[in-house]
Amino acid sequence: MKRVNEYKKLFSVEKEIDLKQLKTSYRNLVKEWHPDKFQESDERHAEAEIKSKQIIDGYHFLVSIAPETKMANLEEYNKTTSEAGIADFQHKGNVLEITFTDGTTYEYFGVSKPLFIKLINSDRQFRFAKRNIFTSFLYRKSKKDKELQPA
Structure with a gap:
């Protein structure tokens, strides 16, 4: 449950996962933390690479446990x-x-x-x-x- 709560916090999901809201949050976070926004010499570039991988993993994880996904695969x-x-x-x-x-x-x-x-x-x-x-x-x-x- 720790991983679920971490990802929900990252995407500002309060209770139940809404795929439309999740997708919007995902896009905004990707724009904010895309490594190409930072120069390679900048120390934030490495942080952005780590953060962007975390965002992508979190998005796929939350989509997989979303009620809509569960209903589609029930x-x-x-x-x-x-x-x-x-x-x-x-x-x-x-x-x-x-x-x-x-x-x-x-x-x-x-x-x-x-x-x-x-x-x-x-x-x-x-x-x-x-x-x-x-x-x-x-x-x-x-x-x-x-x-x-x-x-």
Whole structure:
């Protein structure tokens, strides 16, 4: 959730993400922090390069968790979380990354370590995740679909 809050603060997003407002903020920030505005000898040029990368990453991240994006991809998400099994998962901080057997990967934000431990210890991990994670946490599709190669 820390990353979500940082990006919302960067783009001055108060509560729910509005894609139109986000796009306007993005364009204004890119104009303000574009590295070409600063001469290469200027120390602010390096700062502008870092800031512009952060702005681009933040924009793509916030678009991926926006309600409009989630609604557009809801059918695919529901199909994945009901039909595909769990191929792999990782937990770092409060982010749980689950890779499904259909090759899609989703990140779930705010998943505590005790809940992750319950997932690991569950005899039916998919059932546990379906009841306690898939519908309860902010999520985003984190990687492009990839074909799983047979081992």
